[in-house]
Amino acid sequence: xxxxxxxxxxxxxxxxxxxxxxxxxxxxxxxxxxxxxxxxxxxxxxxxxxxxxxxxxxxxxxxxxxxxxxxxxxxxxxxxxxxxxxxxxxxxxxxxxxxxxxxxxxxxxxxxxxxxxxxxxxxxxxxxxxxxxxxxxxxxxxxxxxxxxxxxxxxxxxxxxxxxxxxxxxxxxxxxxxxxxxxxxxxxxxxxxxxxxxxxxxxxxxxxxxxxxxxxxxxxxxxxxxxxxxxxxxxxxxxxxxxxxxxxxxxxxxxxxxxxxxxxxxxxxxxxxxxxxxxxxxxxxxxxxxxxxxxxxxxxxxxxxxxxxxxxxxxxxxxxxxxxxxxxxxxxxxxxxxxxxxxxxxxxxxxxxxxxxxxxxxxxxxxxxxxxxxxxxxxxxxxxxxxxxxxxxxxxxxxxxxxxxxxxxxxxxxxxxxxxxxxxxxxxxxxxxxxxxxxxxxxxxxxxxxxxxxxxxxxxxxxxxxxxxxxxxxxxxxxxxxxxxxxxxxxxxxxxxxxxxxxxxxxxxxxxxxxxxxxxxxxxxxxxxxxxxxxxxxxxxxxxxxxxxxxxxxxxxxxxxxxxxxxxxxxxxxxxxxxxxxxxxxxxx
Numbered sequence: 012x013x014x015x016x017x018x019x020x021x022x023x024x025x026x027x028x029x030x031x032x033x034x035x036x037x038x039x040x041x042x043x044x045x046x047x048x049x050x051x052x053x054x055x056x057x058x059x060x061x062x063x064x065x066x067x068x069x070x071x072x073x074x075x076x077x078x079x080x081x082x083x084x085x086x087x088x089x090x091x092x093x094x095x096x097x098x099x100x101x102x103x104x105x106x107x108x109x110x111x112x113x114x115x116x117x118x119x120x121x122x123x124x125x126x127x128x129x130x131x132x133x134x135x136x137x138x139x140x141x142x143x144x145x146x147x148x149x150x151x152x153x154x155x156x157x158x159x160x161x162x163x164x165x166x167x168x169x170x171x172x173x174x175x176x177x178x179x180x181x182x183x184x185x186x187x188x189x190x191x192x193x194x195x196x197x198x199x200x201x202x203x204x205x206x207x208x209x210x211x212x213x214x215x216x217x218x219x220x221x222x223x224x225x226x227x228x229x230x231x232x233x234x235x236x237x238x239x240x241x242x243x244x245x246x247x248x249x250x251x252x253x254x255x256x257x258x259x260x261x262x263x264x265x266x267x268x269x270x271x272x273x274x275x276x277x278x279x280x281x282x283x284x285x286x287x288x289x290x291x292x293x294x295x296x297x298x299x300x301x302x303x304x305x306x307x308x309x310x311x312x313x314x315x316x317x318x319x320x321x322x323x324x325x326x327x328x329x330x331x332x333x334x335x336x337x338x339x340x341x342x343x344x345x346x347x348x349x350x351x352x353x354x355x356x357x358x359x360x361x362x363x364x365x366x367x368x369x370x371x372x373x374x375x376x377x378x379x380x381x382x383x384x385x386x387x388x389x390x391x392x393x394x395x396x397x398x399x400x401x402x403x404x405x406x407x408x409x410x411x412x413x414x415x416x417x418x419x420x421x422x423x424x425x426x427x428x429x430x431x432x433x434x435x436x437x438x439x440x441x442x443x444x445x446x447x448x449x450x451x452x453x454x455x456x457x458x459x460x461x462x463x464x465x466x467x468x469x470x471x472x473x474x475x476x477x478x479x480x481x482x483x484x485x486x487x488x489x490x491x492x493x494x495x496x497x498x499x500x501x502x503x504x505x506x507x508x509x510x511x512x513x514x515x516x517x518x519x520x521x522x523x524x525x526x527x528x529x530x531x532x533x534x535x536x537x538x539x540x541x542x543x544x545x546x547x548x549x550x551x552x553x554x555x556x557x558x559x560x561x562x563x564x565x566x567x568x569x570x571x572x573x574x575x576x577x578x579x580x581x582x583x584x585x586x587x588x589x590x591x592x593x594x595x596x597x598x599x600x
Contacts, residue, residue: 048068052064052067072103074159075109078100080097080099080147080249081096081099083095084141092137093114094245096111097252109256112248112251114244114251114483114485115478116479135241138241140244142245143245143248146242151170151173160253160254160256163257167458174243181240239453240453243454246454247454247455250456264523266490266494266520269490269495270287288532288534290476290493290500291319291323294327295501295503296313296374297360297374298355299364310367312392314391314392314394315333316389318387318388318389319532319533322525324522327505330505334360336381341360354506356507357504358506358507358509360504412443422447422475430460437466447475451476451488451491464496474498475499478501478513483509484508489520493517
């Protein structure tokens with residue numbers, strides 16, 4: 012077509028184009044809003060005219076929606092593979108990276124494990140991460156596209172349905188494999204008869220030696236391990252990443268975003284809180300678990316908790332002074348070579364101990380040298396790692412709950428079911444405990460956490476947000492603890508970057524809340540009396556030596572079990588047992 016003909020056509024269509032443009036802007040309210048903006052701006056006369064107009068019109072823009080997910084395999088704080096998630100959103104017609112998180116794996120760090128066990132754990136971890144990446148960069152990417160990050164409930168609902176579907180697919184796959192294996196076996200193999208007589212002529216099974224008239228007490232079988240679906244880390248990771256994306260878009264701290272989300276989800280139960288409480292840190296100072304060189308393997312973590320009247324900053328400063336004092340006691344000047352020690356993956360000191368008293372006497376002495384008293388100026392917490400002991404008798408755990416439960420917290424960790432199972436059952440009282448340590452892993456979703464904390468509050472249980480063994484530098488866990496109203500937070504020791512990062516985040520949140528006048532002071536400890544009737548405990552002499560004594564006791568020191576049997580000596584303390592139902596029956600006859 013000639014240029015003249017094109018111009019003629021444009022002139023002919025111009026009135027229709029003008030009409031369409033006017034109708035388009037009018038239907039979107041542009042003339043009215045433009046007039047309002049210009050009138051208001053004239054009286055304000057801002058220094059940045061176009062910046063002011065841009066801010067005004069941005070309030071009418073469409074809410075951002077998810078447009079792309081990217082999953083990556085990265086390394087955690089101890090060099091093991093884990094998952095990183097990055098969320099992109101369409102914001103004002105542009106694709107932007109909003110946030111990224113690193114998710115900690117559920118698997119614990121194996122101590123003194125065989126090479127075969129380490130290889131199997133590494134393979135399981137890599138398989139889980141690879142499967143999660145396949146889901147995130149594939150089907151989950153399509154499923155969450157065009158959803159608003161602020162609609163957490165919708166996102167979690169879709170993630171829950173997706174996970175349930177994957178569980179059913181896995182069950183069907185295993186059922187098919189089982190049928191195929193059974194089909195291969197057409198007939199039992201021929202097995203020749205074997206004489207029941209051993210080469211020595213004695214009947215098989217007969218043992219020489221003195222017979223015992225006392226029947227050996229049977230040990231209950233271990234509790235079955237909760238199966239973990241390969242790739243489930245993608246579900247929990249995406250739920251948390253979406254929550255963080257929503258907070259970033261709203262220009263709101265993650266902890267406040269979670270607190271408002273919990274209120275919206277539970278508005279029928281409670282009013283919007285005007286203040287937030289920063290959880291008390293359970294700081295690990297010493298480890299005497301399997302990785303230590305001494306004979307004592309019972310105390311995986313010896314922790315201290317600052318009193319409620321101190322701020323978190325003051326409490327951490329006090330615990331740092333105690334840690335320094337412990338180091339001086341372990342390395343006395345002019346008294347020969349120093350005690351062999353190293354820092355564990357938990358960020359605390361590992362040192363060998365041969366008796367139960369030694370680590371506690373070390374803490375007691377360090378506190379006394381600083382003029383502090385355990386139970387008043389600082390509180391004691393012990394992770395006994397009871398799942399690493401020999402017995403699985405739940406009655407022994409019930410005995411210790413009834414004996415000391417009214418004077419200290421008794422916390423369950425590995426003994427508790429998965430978060431999704433607890434929410435489904437609507438019951439926290441299995442096993443009997445003062446509260447639970449919650450770890451955000453696998454298929455756990457943000458909506459699950461808000462529901463679980465409601466259950467804990469309603470049943471007078473305390474919530475403790477805990478970090479897994481293989482941590483990363485992502486500090487979202489701290490915001491989770493503050494936003495969900497956890498009573499304590501368990502982050503490990505005051506060393507290693509991935510641990511210290513979270514303590515720094517905790518301090519920053521406390522400072523921000525105090526500056527805004529929304530920091531609520533901590534509540535006093537209230538313990539639950541599990542016993543049906545009052546029990547009288549025998550008073551036993553104090554087992555701790557004076558301050559001037561050597562921090563390491565002799566082999567004839569008073570056993571600590573005497574203190575454990577004396578409830579008064581545990582007032583204000585915390586017994587944290589990884590698997591609370593697994594106790595040595597010899598402790599409580």
